[in-house]
Amino acid sequence: MTLPYRLRIGLSRVGGLVLHILCLPFDLLVGYPFVLVTTQPRTWRFDHGILLGVWRPWIAARWRYSTTLGHGHGRHERHLAGHTDQHERVHTRQGEDAAILAWTIAGLVLGVCGLAAWPLALGLVCGSYALLAVAHLGALLRGTHPYRDAEIERSAYGQTDPIETGNAGRSWLDVHEERAGR
Numbered sequence: 001m002t003l004p005y006r007l008r009i010g011l012s013r014v015g016g017l018v019l020h021i022l023c024l025p026f027d028l029l030v031g032y033p034f035v036l037v038t039t040q041p042r043t044w045r046f047d048h049g050i051l052l053g054v055w056r057p058w059i060a061a062r063w064r065y066s067t068t069l070g071h072g073h074g075r076h077e078r079h080l081a082g083h084t085d086q087h088e089r090v091h092t093r094q095g096e097d098a099a100i101l102a103w104t105i106a107g108l109v110l111g112v113c114g115l116a117a118w119p120l121a122l123g124l125v126c127g128s129y130a131l132l133a134v135a136h137l138g139a140l141l142r143g144t145h146p147y148r149d150a151e152i153e154r155s156a157y158g159q160t161d162p163i164e165t166g167n168a169g170r171s172w173l174d175v176h177e178e179r180a181g182r
């Protein structure tokens with residue numbers, strides 16, 4: 001079923017707002033402060049609700065990656081555009097899905113245990129992005145690399161890495177497995 005264009009745009013705007021609200025506890029407590037502390041003030045900008053900043057020099061010298069915590073992105077200057085930027089935005093969307101799960105579980109906890117369980121419910125919604133850590137644990141339990149083989153990373157790399165010359169027609173996973181010797 002294809003929805004009319006205007007309805008689709010309207011739904012995506014409302015849906016986007018709902019997702020931002022669900023993520024707000026984590027973003028206010030962790031995601032945004034993380035960017036404010038670790039990146040240079042002159043580089044701060046909001047893009048679709050994501051607070052972006054370029055690492056402070058002392059971090060850039062020690063950490064070669066860009067890092068995403070919810071709607072907070074700490075980046076190297078060279079990662080502000082291109083597929084690394086797209087990769088980090090996949091993690092933000094994964095975090096939004098985790099927030100839906102966190103709020104659902106929090107609602108169930110309150111429904112089953114009553115209002116006295118509010119600290120647990122609050123902890124869940126404030127730490128929603130941390131639910132993604134199960135992907136790293138799953139990769140470890142499958143005997144694969146806890147970072148690179150986590151399903152959230154495979155998804156992000158698979159969605160955004162360019163297909164290299166000579167690998168046209170093959171999936172990202174095929175190439176990855178071959179390089180990992182599996």
Ligand SMILES: [Zn+2]
Pocket residue numbers: 087091153156
């Ligand atoms: Zn990643």
